Amino acid sequence: MSAPVFLPLLDPTAAALIPALSLLGPLLIPATLLRAVLPSLPPSARYYVQAEQSTEDLISYLDNGAEKIVISQSQLGQLAGQVAKERLILKVDEAELASVQQLTQQATGVYIVSSTAHTAKSLGLSGVDVFLQLPSPKTTELVDLIRSSRPSSYVLPTEILAASSTTSSTHLSIAEAYLAPVISDRPDGLFPTIVSSSNHSGKPLGLVYSSRESVTEAIVSQTGVYQSRKHGLWRKGETSGAVQELVSIKLDCDSDALVFEVVQHGSGFCHLPQSTCFGRWSGLAKLEDTLQSRLQDAPEGSYTKRLFTDEKLLRSKIMEEAEELCDANTKEEVAFEAADLVYFALTRCISKGVSLKDVERALDKKALKVTRRKGDAKPKWEEKVNGAAVKPESKPTEPVPQSFPEVEDGRIQMRSVTLSRLNKDEQKKILLRPVLNSLAMIDKVKPIVDRVRKEGDAGLRAMTKQFDKADLPSNVLLPPFAVPSEDELPRDVREAIDVAYANVKTFHVAQSEKEALVVETMPGVTCSRFVRPISRVGVYVPGGTAILPSTAIMLGVPAQVAGCKTIVLATPPRPDGSISPEVLYVARLTGVTCILKAGGAQAVGAMAYGTDEVPKVDKIFGPGNQWVTAAKMLVQNDTDALVAIDMPAGPSEVLVIADNTSNPKFVASDLLSQAEHGTDSQVVLVAISLTADHLAAIEEEIDIQAKALPRVKIAREAIKKSLIVLVDSVDEAIKFSNEYAPEHLILQMANAPDVVADIDNAGSVFVGAFSPESCGDYASGTNHTLPTNGFARQFSGVNTLSFQKHITSQFVTGDGLRVLGPSVVRLAEREGLEAHANAVRVRLAELNQQQ
Incomplete structure (x- = not known):
């Protein structure tokens, strides 16, 4: 070690200090505290074990993650030839130094508890690292003591340390202890600091400067804090929100420069729209970011989406590419096949929430192991390569898996619970939806929205080319819109759209308030309330590979009926720059005043802030993926945007209440109509006193109908996570439904119309056996943009009033x-x-x- 290393020795009271200490290098943990401390260590933490008095298996400490162990002379003899000297530190008394010089050839360093300050040279030691446990005089003298002794590593007990910015008479600041040996060769005393990305294998984000004050605050706050040469302390993300979570601080070999490893949130580190101050990510870092994005936003039916949802396909591709890599011979072939294997292997990792950083940690942990397996291939692979007979193994080399990947033709089945048998906590648990990490998604969309805000139409066109693969001269299409030809839009499809438009318009016209409310509250005091349209609205219609004229109808009609003057319809363009003729036809019907050919967060940003071509809107409506939802949440909380949104959004939901009069085919079809939306769709059947045969018939129909669907793989995944709740009475069923507050509630039960009076929480109710949810989705007249995720307790579905506002007046x-x-x-x-x-x-x- 060229630069002195601060090595804190943990005591039983050090738990609160561990997060800050872990940023600064390895921790020294007594063997007696190891089991208590390990569960609380951050994933990136490094540690040594003080084991000189331990009677346990010393190699097990190294196998389980310790970088080095501190041992006695007798233990050194036991480990000779088994463990590399770089992993061993020999603890000796000062009086023993002369007699142990020859032993230092078997260890990486010498650990000394010193009564006075020493240097390695004064101790008579050379070619070996000195780990000096310093005496504990007044804490104010310790910094000078460290600077003067300059051991390879200086050990300080945590009992004299404090996670504060200043040193007191009894406790030394962690930051001052760490910075004691740090020097600067600059006139201003600052330290050059490389900021690297923990997310991307330590790749550099940029170069900044640090001062003792900024490093101290960074350690105390565990965030990125630096020293601006012009403006003083720079707390990264304080104004932009692009904060940095500090993972580690390292010194260079000369103790005059630092490396900050951080997790970057928000729009990023560089002030330009690029990943780092040195340009964009490349190689594995770029691939990882791309796959993370695709996991959230890959279009249904795309190859990447198939890889994420079809484990059997991904498994096959990994094995195929591994074999092709083994068969490759030339340098070019090996590189090409290795790249393919890395792509599919990383796709597997991302699908399971594993990052490249996690893989690197696993590699580092494996590298620390002393005990190794023989490393032979498993018999089935030896047989595949050598054609040899498979010999039975006396003991498996890895645990036998308890479950196996589901085969394609496996039964598609829901799981069941009996409500009365669950305790209160268990009942609450089955009401929960998947946790949506909104803050993480907002961090991802913020750079996109900010780029539209700053660059306007140019930024919008660039991102449309990047994300939608459409190179457009303009993202805006203004009326009059062309009438789609018969070839583009067949007559029967047009007539179906006309029926849906007429019904939806009839129902939404009926919702309009015809007259102002006028009330004389007392003689001579008249109060009134009247309605006015929201002047400018934006409606988002998902597109890409999907065609969703129904959403265009459900949003365009109430905007038209409400009398909105500006209606901006945003939808992703196809690669040739066109949009679907179905959506174009609906835009003509509903009086859309501007079509924005853009999708995702960039479309939301354009409508929220406006550009030279795109009108700014006052309220944004419409469903979308996580990127769209996060962008809507972001802009509604920005006072500069002054824009509202319709409601929070989540995965599609249906809850079906069925009694013994229900038709199993109908019930199954209703459940599957939501299950095919996406793998995260929420599907619940509440079964009222159904016989075993009736329930079995429903489950049989689910399996049969699902396997006949083009989107069977999506339905299969959704049904796996869905639930049958068995109840004993109508009252119990209604109570559960009101607690769940589903987006769609279907009543397949006797006297269904009478039950509606008891429904308190639901987005939309479908009453009786012949009222499938599909009718509401398309053409009955009600709106299909509904609250999900339990928000039906507080929100209404989209309606005419959603596009209007009320103004009150008084005349006295x-x-x-x-x-x-x-x-x-x-x-x-x-x-x-x-x-x-x-x-x-x-x-x-x-x-x-x-x-």
């Missing part, structure tokens, strides 16, 4: 003010708002003069 006559005014004055005085009171007093005085 002189006689009315004579009666009302004294009460207003008294209340204003009570609140201490004299100007309010005076506004009434001067009018009352004027009225009195007129009498």
Whole structure:
């Protein structure tokens, strides 16, 4: 070790200090505390074990993750030839130094508990690292002691350390202890600091400068804090929100430069729209980011989506590419096949929530192992390569798996619970939806939205080319819109759209308020409320590989009926720059004033802030993937945007209540109509006293109908996570449904219309055996943009009033003010708002003069 290393020795009271200490290098953990401390260590933490008095298997410490162990002379003899010297530190007394010089050839360093300050040279040691446990004089003297002794590593007990920015008479600041040997060769005393990405294998993000003050605050806050040469302390992300989570701080070999390893959140480190100050990511870092993005946003039916949802396909591709790599011979062939294998292997990792950093940690942990397996191939692979007979093994080399990948033709089946047998906590658990990491998604969409905001139409066109693969001269299409030809839009499809449009419009026209509400609250005081349209609205219609004219109808019709003056319809373009003729036809019907050919977060940003070509809107409506949802949440909380959104969004949901009168085919079809939306769709059947045969018939129909669907793989995954809740009565079923608050509630039960009166929480209710949810999705007249994730407790589905706002007014006559005014004055005085009171007093005085 060229640079002195701060090595904190943990004691039983050090738990609160571990997060800060773990940033600065290895921890020294006594063997007696190891089991208690390990569960609390951060994933990136490194540690040594003080094991000189331990009677346990010393090699097990190294196998389980310790980088080095501190041992006695007798233990050194036991480990000779078994463990590399780089893993061993020999602990000796100062009096023993002369006699142990020859032993240092068997260990990487010598650990000494010193009564006075020493240097390695003064101790008579050379070619070996010195781990010096310093004496504990006054804490204010320790910093000078470290600088003067400059051991390879200096050990300080945590009992004298504190996670504070300053040193007291009893405790030494962790930051001051770490910075004691750090020097600067600059006139301003600053330290050059490389900021690297923990997310991307330590690749550099940029070069900044640090001061003792900034490093101290960074350690205490565990965030990225630096020293601007012009503006003082720079707390990264304080204004932009692009904060950095600090993972580690390292010194260079000369103790005059630092490396900050961070997890970067938000829009990124560089002020330019690129990954780092040195350009964009490349290689594995770029691939990892791309796959993370595809996991969230890959279009249904795309190859990457198939890889994420079809484990059998991905498994086959990994084995195929591994074999092709083994068969490759030339340098070019090996590189090409290795790249393919890395792609599919990393896809597997990302699908299971494993990052390249996790893989690197696993590699580092494996490298620490002393005990190794023989490493022979498993028999089935030896047989495949050599054609040899398979010999039975006396003991498997790895645990035998308890479950195996589901085969393609496996039964598609829901799981069942009996509600009355669950305790309160278990009942609450089955009401929960998947956890949506909104903050993480907002971090990802913020750079996209910010780019549209800053670069306007140019940034929008660039991202449309990047994400939608469409190179457009303009993202805006204005009316009059072309009428799709018969070839583009067959007559029967057009007629179906006309029926849906007419029904939806009829129902939404009926919701309109025809007259103002006028109430005389007391003689001479008239209050009124009247409705006005939201002037400018944006409606988002998902597109790409999907065609969703139904969503265009459900959003365009109420906007038209409400009287909105500007209706911006955003939908992703196809690669040739066109949009689907179905959506174009609906845009004509509903009076859309601008079509925005863009999708994702960039479309939301364009509507929220406006560009030279795209009108700014006041409220944004419509479903979308996680990127769209996160962008909507982001802009609604930005006061500069001044834009509202319709409602929070989540995966599609259906809850079916079925009794013994229900038709198993109908029930199964309703459950599957939501299951095919996506693998995260929420599907629940509440079964009221169904016989075993009736329930079995429903499950049989689910399996049969699902396997006949083009989207069977998606339905299979959704059904796996879905639930049958067995209840004993109608009241129990209704109570559960109201607690769950489903997006779609289907009543397949006797006297279904009578049950509607008891429904308190649902997005939309489908009453009776012949009211499938599909009718509401397309053409019955109700709106299909509904609250999910339990928000039906607080939100309504989209309706005409969603596109309008209410304004109140009041008209007070002189006689009315004579009666009302004294009460207003008294209340204003009570609140201490004299100007309010005076506004009434001067009018009352004027009225009195007129009498």
